[in-house]
Amino acid sequence: MGSELGSGLTSLFVVTLVAAVAPVVVGLLGRLRVPQVVVLLVGGVIVGPHVLGLADPDSIALLSNVGLGFLFLLAGYELELSLFRQRAGGLAVTGWLVSAALAAAVVGGLAALGVVRAFLPVALGLTTTALGTLLPILRDNDMLRGRFAPYVLAAGAVGEFLPVVAIAILLGSYGRFVGLFSLVGMGLFALLLAVALPRLVRGRRISRILSEGEDATSQLTLRWTIALLLLLLVVASDFGLDVVLGAFVAGVVLRHWAPGNIQGLERKLDTIGYGFFIPIFFVSSGMGLAVESIAKAPARLFLFFFLLLIVRGLPTLLVYRNALPWARRFELVFIVSTALPVLVALTTIGLETGKMLPENAAALVGAGALSVLVYPSLAVSVDHRNRARRGR
Incomplete structure (x- = not known):
């Protein structure tokens, strides 16, 4: 017991050290504009079992899953459901369906x-x-x-949420029918929470207790938010669904019931999520990358890297042709082509079921990591160029 605890603490220390060093590295790299996420992944590869062996991903698996949960909680919280009653939401769904059809054709050929x-x-x-x-x-x-933000958020949310829904139905542990039934059950449970929690909070006494305790040592609102996240993670897991779905739903529910000082709660969630749990997830993901498989077949990684751009990004130019100017569509191409967390979940499922080749799993996650390194940087460069052009 003592040796296991010592090993877990050592791994946690190494991972948190990587997380602490990452922003410093980003600052030193300066104009290269390397996203911090990439530094965390590379740091994980270096300290992980495939290189230096300083940390064991299994010993911090629970914290890594909570980090993944926080990542999708914050993504779900950013999502404004009213977007899907607007043009941005409809175009986002259309764009994803076009990508899905294109992906089926391309991957069918590869198969x-x-x-x-x-x-x-x-x-x-x-x-x-x-x-x-x-x-x-x-x-x-x-x-x-500005008006670009709703299109980005809607496209990003659809590209994160619909694949997770598809995973629940098509790749669930208990079959497709049970997966669909579980998904409906999860949705109804979330709807019940979204209706019941605001009514509970509106009660004078409960509201007073929450408002008095949100910034005191009890940190009451924050504790209930984390409890909500963990509850929906547990429910998703028990339904045979991926924890990503539970976390995303928790963020959506939280947006509708969060009491008290909303800005203060957002800052606290950012502090806990981005300050501790989320970096652990990314470093742990890097530790799990089978770099030797990527080294043996680097062409697969670059194939998937370019397919992310072709399948997910290029349809944007057509779908948004009447909604956004060319420069903005070009920017959105690189934004929506960036992928990683869901890729980690998909490859994990593929390996567990024995359906996915280890070299393809490593290459797909590696392509996702490379997309995080390259595509956002290109989007930022395009955005800066557009601003400079408008400022002339």
Whole structure:
């Protein structure tokens, strides 16, 4: 027991050290504009079992899953459901459906050639967008502004949420019918929470207790928010669904019931999520990358990297042609082509079921990591160029 605890603490220390060093590295790299997420992933590879062996991902698996939960909680919280009653939401869904059809055709061809064994996980992976990963990058570069913001948030949310729904139905542990039934049950439970919690909070006595305790040592609102997140993670897990879905739903529910000082709660969630749990998830993901498989077949990684752009990004130019000017559509291409967290979930499922080749799993996650390194940086460069042009 003592040795296991010591090993877990050592791994946690190494991971948190990587997380602390990452912003310093980003600052030293300066104009290269390397996203912090990439530094965390590379740091995880270096300290993980495939390189230096300083940390064991299994010993921090629970904290990593909570970090993944926080990532999608914050992504779900950013989502304004009213977007889907607007043009931005309709175009986002259309764009994802076009990507899904294109992914089916492309991956079907790869499967026929024997390059891919797991058709569904790979095809779904090519339709994902890492909104949770993108949010800090977009915020830091002031790219969530004006009429462009709803299109970015809607496209990102759809690219994150619909693949997770598809995972629940098509790749669930207990079959497709049970997966669909579980998804409906999860939705009804979330709807019940969304209706019941605001009514509970409106009670004078409860409201007073929450408002008095939200900034005191009890941190009452924050504790209830974390309890809500963990509750929906547990429910999603018990329903046989991915924890990503539970976390995303928790963020959506939280947006509708969060009491008291909303801005204060957002700052606290950012502090806990981005300050501790989310970096652990990314470092742990890097530790799990089978770099030797990527080294043996680097062409697969670059194939998936470019397919993310072709399948997920290029349809944007057509779908949004009447909604956004060319420069903005070009920017959105790189934003929606960025993928990673859902890719990690998909490859995990593919490996557990034995349907996905290990080299494809490593290459797909590696392509996601490379997309996080390259595509947001290109989007930021396009945005800066557009601003400079408008400022002339």
